Amino acid sequence: MINKLTLPLLLAASCVFADKPNIVFIYADDMGWTGSSVEMIKGDPETKSDFHQTPNLEKLAANGMVFSQAYSPGPMCTPSRAAVLSGKTPAETHITTPGGGRPDSSRQVITPRSSTRLSDELPTIGTLLKAEGYATALLGKWHIGRDDHAGNHGFDLHDGSTENRDNGTDEDPKEIFSLTERGIAFMEKSVKAGKPFYLQLSHYAVHTPIQTRPESLEKFKKLPSGGIHVETDYAGMTWDLDESLNEIFQALEKLDIAGNTYVVYMSDNGAQGNRRKPNNLPLQAGKGTLFEGGIRIPFIVSGPGIKTGYCTEAVSGTDLLPTFAAWAGTEIKPGEGENLAPLLTGKESDFKRRNDLLFHYPHYGQGPQVPQSALISNDWKLLRNWDTGTDQLFNLKTGIGESKDLSTEEAGRFKKMVAQLEQRLEETGAQLPEENKEYDPAAAPQRQRRNR
Numbered sequence: 001m002i003n004k005l006t007l008p009l010l011l012a013a014s015c016v017f018a019d020k021p022n023i024v025f026i027y028a029d030d031m032g033w034t035g036s037s038v039e040m041i042k043g044d045p046e047t048k049s050d051f052h053q054t055p056n057l058e059k060l061a062a063n064g065m066v067f068s069q070a071y072s073p074g075p076m077c078t079p080s081r082a083a084v085l086s087g088k089t090p091a092e093t094h095i096t097t098p099g100g101g102r103p104d105s106s107r108q109v110i111t112p113r114s115s116t117r118l119s120d121e122l123p124t125i126g127t128l129l130k131a132e133g134y135a136t137a138l139l140g141k142w143h144i145g146r147d148d149h150a151g152n153h154g155f156d157l158h159d160g161s162t163e164n165r166d167n168g169t170d171e172d173p174k175e176i177f178s179l180t181e182r183g184i185a186f187m188e189k190s191v192k193a194g195k196p197f198y199l200q201l202s203h204y205a206v207h208t209p210i211q212t213r214p215e216s217l218e219k220f221k222k223l224p225s226g227g228i229h230v231e232t233d234y235a236g237m238t239w240d241l242d243e244s245l246n247e248i249f250q251a252l253e254k255l256d257i258a259g260n261t262y263v264v265y266m267s268d269n270g271a272q273g274n275r276r277k278p279n280n281l282p283l284q285a286g287k288g289t290l291f292e293g294g295i296r297i298p299f300i301v302s303g304p305g306i307k308t309g310y311c312t313e314a315v316s317g318t319d320l321l322p323t324f325a326a327w328a329g330t331e332i333k334p335g336e337g338e339n340l341a342p343l344l345t346g347k348e349s350d351f352k353r354r355n356d357l358l359f360h361y362p363h364y365g366q367g368p369q370v371p372q373s374a375l376i377s378n379d380w381k382l383l384r385n386w387d388t389g390t391d392q393l394f395n396l397k398t399g400i401g402e403s404k405d406l407s408t409e410e411a412g413r414f415k416k417m418v419a420q421l422e423q424r425l426e427e428t429g430a431q432l433p434e435e436n437k438e439y440d441p442a443a444a445p446q447r448q449r450r451n452r
Contacts, residue, residue: 020132020196021304021327022187022261024248025320027084027200028241029077029141029207030287032271032280033296034228035238040298041068042310046282050226052238056245057300060265064302065344069314069396071376072269075287075294075361077164079114080268080317081202082144085124085153087321087337091360091373091430093118098143101363108387108439111363111371112431117145118153123332125321126154129198132328135190140179140202141166155200157186166204173211173240174204180244184251191255198324201248205241208272212236228281262303262327266317270294284402288365290372290383291402295359307346314378315340316357358424362386362433371433375421382417386433391418 033040033047036054038061040047047068073083078098079090090096094115101114118124126136137157138150143164150158168174183201190197205211216236229235245265252258270293273279273286280286280293287294299315318337325332326339334354342350359374364387371386379397384390393407393414407414425432 020134020329022190022196022257023129023198023264023324023327024183024187024252024261025198025200025264025266026245026248027081027140027202028265028267028298029203029205030269030271031206031238031241031267031298032273032286032293033283033298034280035206035267035271036242036298038066038298038300040066042066049229049238051220051223051229052235054238054242056242056249057265057298059249060245060263060302061300062308064263064300064306064308066310067299067301067315068310068312069378070266070297070299071295071314071316071357071359072267072297073317074359075269075289077141077143077207077268079361081142082118083336084266084268084317084320085126085144086118086122087318087332087335088122089318089336089358089360089428091358091425091428092336093122094429094431095144096361096431097363104364105436105438106440107364108436109371109433110436111433114363114431117148120152123321124153125198125200125324126150128154128321128325128330128332129328130154130156132330133195134328135186135193135195135197137183137186137198138200138202139183139186140175140200141204142202164204164207168204168211170211170214173213173216173237174207176203176205176240176244177247179203180247184247187251187255187257191257196328203241203244206234206237206271210234210237212240216240228278260304262301262306264320265298265300266320267297267299268317270297282401288361288369290359290361290374292396292400295374301340301344306344311343311348313343313348313351314357314376315343355424356420358421358428360425360428360430362431373421373425373430375417375424377417377420380413380417382414382421384421391421393417 036057072080074080074090079095082095096114100116130136136155138155142162149161166175172178210233216239220232220235271279273293283293285291285293319340322337322339326341356377362371373384375382381394383392392405394402
């Protein structure tokens with residue numbers, strides 16, 4: 001019951017909540033850096049798709065900031081999602097691959113077991129924002145452990161222990177539109193209750209299997225395909241995902257909260273890609289590797305006070321938690337991620353990253369995928385191949401395709417970054433591959449052929 005004593009308290013709380021912005025985080029699955037029609041580097045047409053069309057993502061980019069050098073924390077969904085929620089690199093969470101990984105005695109090195117659950121002791125975006133009075137929802141894909149779900153990590157509304165499987169139909173491919181509708185209903189309920197909200201729409205698109213509306217498929221069948229992106233059904237699925245963004249935009253306008261809501265768009269890793277299917281050109285390789293094609297992703301932010309244009313600073317999904325915390329008006333203990341607010345508001349001189357970006361994927365995958373670690377310091381990237389025990393140095397500004405190893409030409413920088421990588425791996429307690437003393441080189445070529 002509201003009385004004369006409680007009314008002032010409720011009004012005071014309402015004023016506090018009214019000052020806090022809403023956050024909508026749209027998390028795509030497997031969308032590569034060049035998977036949309038937004039140029040990821042301003043003025044460079046090779047950094048967007050030559051076939052896919054995403055007009056609503058273009059609208060978001062025009063009204064916000066595009067990060068040209070943004071990275072997923074890992075090259076696959078599970079480690080990236082855990083890292084985004086916790087703000088900690090996969091090396092530190094020990095969640096480095098889906099399913100725990102499978103050590104293989106026939107390989108050059110013995111790979112570690114990955115953790116399959118996010119620690120309940122770790123603060124997350126959900127627990128942090130909930131403590132600040134936010135209504136919280138994570139709808140769609142979870143995929144961070146089958147015995148866990150978002151409700152254990154601060155989210156009021158969630159879909160349980162969901163993985164890659166969805167219940168899409170021809171009318172609602174990959175559950176894109178029903179997921180969006182439920183998200184909008186959550187926004188409406190939160191606004192009616194006078195509470196700020198955090199909504200994370202973790203889409204199943206554009207992960208395989210490919211599913212698209214018939215009309216979207218027909219649209220792209222009538223268009224000439226690109227030289228890199230050629231699949232009409234994949235283009236249709238990308239179009240469907242983009243269409244759902246417009247529904248979010250319209251809902252924000254209808255609820256009269258567009259001026260106080262941040263919209264963040266990111267992918268959990270790069271698209272699948274290899275020499276036979278180079279979906280990520282001009283980047284090398286794809287999902288499951290620490291080459292640029294596996295971890296460089298689209299990242300676009302729009303909202304109150306956001307400067308429009310492009311940012312070339314190297315950033316990561318681990319930066320989301322401290323950024324969201326800053327938007328909510330709270331501070332957190334310094335960790336892997338950095339608050340991106342200075343970059344987003346045009347105060348680049350106030351931004352300083354304490355640690356270079358660390359990536360750790362100590363597992364074998366299908367085909368040529370091998371255990372890797374990487375360290376990125378703006379334009380420079382050190383890449384370690386644990387299978388061969390070798391390191392390479394690349395300049396991403398002059399050679400984004402990672403085709404020229406500069407470790408000899410830049411011997412001083414190379415030595416320094418090798419030492420930094422090893423220090424970071426030690427500091428984070430990363431689980432490392434170990435020498436396989438029973439390895440038989442004669443068996444390796446047969447194994448590689450079977451994986452092709």
